[in-house]
Amino acid sequence: xxxxxxxxxxxxxxxxxxxxxxVRAFRAVGGTPRFIARGxxxxxxxxxxxxxVDYIGSWGPMILGHGHPAVxxxxxxxxxxxxxxxxxxxxxxxxxxxxxxxxPSVEQVRLVSSGTEACMSAIRLARAATxxxxxxxxxxxxxxxxxxxxxxxxxxxxxxxxxxxxxxPPEVVQHTTVLDFNNIQQLEEAFAAYGDELACVxxxxxxxxxxxxxxxxxxxxxxxxxxxxxxxxxIMDEVMTGFRxxxxxxxxxxxxxxxxxxxxxxVFGKVIGGGMPLAAFGASxxxxxxxxxxxxxxxxxxxxxxxxxxxxxxxTLHEIAKPGFHEALGERTRExxxxxxxxxxxxxxxLAVDSEGGLFGFFFADALPHDYASAVAVDKERFNRFFHAxxxxxxxxxxxxxxxxxxxxxxxxxxIEHTLKAARAAFTALRT
Ligand code: PMP
Numbered sequence: 012x013x014x015x016x017x018x019x020x021x022x023x024x025x026x027x028x029x030x031x032x033x034v035r036a037f038r039a040v041g042g043t044p045r046f047i048a049r050g051x052x053x054x055x056x057x058x059x060x061x062x063x064v065d066y067i068g069s070w071g072p073m074i075l076g077h078g079h080p081a082v083x084x085x086x087x088x089x090x091x092x093x094x095x096x097x098x099x100x101x102x103x104x105x106x107x108x109x110x111x112x113x114x115p116s117v118e119q120v121r122l123v124s125s126g127t128e129a130c131m132s133a134i135r136l137a138r139a140a141t142x143x144x145x146x147x148x149x150x151x152x153x154x155x156x157x158x159x160x161x162x163x164x165x166x167x168x169x170x171x172x173x174x175x176x177x178x179x180p181p182e183v184v185q186h187t188t189v190l191d192f193n194n195i196q197q198l199e200e201a202f203a204a205y206g207d208e209l210a211c212v213x214x215x216x217x218x219x220x221x222x223x224x225x226x227x228x229x230x231x232x233x234x235x236x237x238x239x240x241x242x243x244x245x246i247m248d249e250v251m252t253g254f255r256x257x258x259x260x261x262x263x264x265x266x267x268x269x270x271x272x273x274x275x276x277x278v279f280g281k282v283i284g285g286g287m288p289l290a291a292f293g294a295s296x297x298x299x300x301x302x303x304x305x306x307x308x309x310x311x312x313x314x315x316x317x318x319x320x321x322x323x324x325x326x327t328l329h330e331i332a333k334p335g336f337h338e339a340l341g342e343r344t345r346e347x348x349x350x351x352x353x354x355x356x357x358x359x360x361x362l363a364v365d366s367e368g369g370l371f372g373f374f375f376a377d378a379l380p381h382d383y384a385s386a387v388a389v390d391k392e393r394f395n396r397f398f399h400a401x402x403x404x405x406x407x408x409x410x411x412x413x414x415x416x417x418x419x420x421x422x423x424x425x426x427i428e429h430t431l432k433a434a435r436a437a438f439t440a441l442r443t
Contacts, residue, residue: 015058018046039411040395045402050077052421055407063407064426068417070409071219071251071281074340074369075330076421082285082326089322095314102325103316109328110283110291113258115266116273120293121302122316126250126280127155129290130213132310133276134159136292137211137244139301139308145205147212149192151221151383154213154248154278162187192218192382193230198237206241211276216261219251219415221386223365223372224379231265235272244298250280250290251415254328256368257337264367285327287320336420340369343427344418348373350431358438360393369418387413397437404433 013021022029030036030044037044045057053076055065068074075082089102107120123129134146134157146159154160162172162184172189174181188205190197202209212234218224226234238245252261260279265272276298280290293299301308314320330336348364348371355362363374375393380386394412401408406429408416 012060013046013058015043015046018058019043022046034409034411034414037410039413040398042399042402044410045407052076052078053419053423053426061405063402063405064422064430066406066408066416066418066430068419069281069286070414071255071370071417072284072286073417074255074282074419075285075327076419079327079330079421081330082323085322085326086287086319089319092318094319095317097313100316100318100321102318102321106283106316106321106325106328107291109325109332110279110293113254113328113332114260114262114277114293116262116275116295117277117293118296119299120279120291121299121310122289122291122321123310123312124288124290124314124317124320125155126248126278126290127157128312129250129278129280129292130154130160130246130248131157133246133248133278133292134211134213135308135310136294136298136301137246137276139306140298141210141242141244143208143210143243144186145188145208146186146210147188147190147201149214149218149383150189151192151224151386152213152215152218152248153220154215155250158183159187160213162189191384192221192224193227194382195230195233198230198233202237202241206237206243209238209241209243211244211246212238213246213248215248215251216265217252217256217367217370218386219370219372221383221413222374222380223370223415224381224383224386225365225367227381228265228268231272232269235269235274238275244275246276246278247274248278250278252367252370253277253279254282254331255417256370258332261367282327282331283324284320285323287317287323288314289317289320289324330420337368340418340420341367343422344369344371347371347418347422347427347430350427351434354431354434355438357435358442360438360441362438369420371416371418373416374412393441396441400437400440401430401433404436406430406433 161176163175172187249260276294344366348366352364363379375390
């Protein structure tokens, strides 16, 4: 049996940083990443046989936990029928129908293989539909690693953003503007300055990539209004929130509070693939008609709508569409964050918590943040110590304080109790 350390040494020789996606490397928190051998319900088991309550769930997809029997059966059956054909299959149609059934703003979807691809394609679609180039994104929101989206704010509203990654030429991001999340004044100024050149605004309706930060209702209402007024398309990136915070995604929560609220384009990923590479973007039939082969906007994929991935996604969606699923998931998640808060209070450690459906965040701070600056102005050192104490006690939270947490339907009373017991000891240790 190899240890995590031995595997990490081996990995670093052949894979940059030893990982295939940077946050897995534990750079933010230090220490050796756990190499996961298998998952069982709400638990993951590492190469050394240690068990952890899993609050990452593959960063969102595993909403039913690991190895759900109905999903497993659907995947095995699909695999026996063939891995990939590069020709249409009935299951793609079924999955598209299922997504549309739950998300009324979407009349058609196109399936792709990752959230990055879906966001990149959604932006191309918005540009094609409007004939405009400029886009607005918000600091702290992540929409995958397409060039035009790896951007941080420039020095003023009218200036261009700057690339946040080497290998992204400034010219490639010259049409991207980055604004502060939840800042209505900046939004108004930006629309006044170049609203009529805007193709789209892309936003995470609840940001899960700067821990967990909600949009204020007034901000979202203004954003929607300004987009309508200036003919810019509103893209909701629901890769993380879709089918997780509610069956109809975060947009359904806004629609409950704001009559007629709909985004123009929606992006999904994670849960709709149930752990297989699958994502989607969708909109009205008119907007989607821009896409090849109907329209001039090119978009394609060898493995798009993959038969095994769609089987996994469909089986997952069937389970989560059962009555009461999200209510129960939301209650369990609330129990977790309220419990964490109570343990932190008892130990005299400031902690702010929030959750919606099966998505949650906790902050070593007195109050919940409202933008990127306040989300990162927390006690990092405290977080890192807490993270390792919990990991040692068999609880696997995201290895970075900028990430949201995920609860699955497999998380039961026993897992919550295990977590809160570990948290009690970890918070107490933080006092010293
Ligand atoms: N959008 C959001 C909101 C995300 O959280 C992510 C991934 N965490 C992406 C897009 C990119 O998805 P993927 O990693 O599948 O490319």
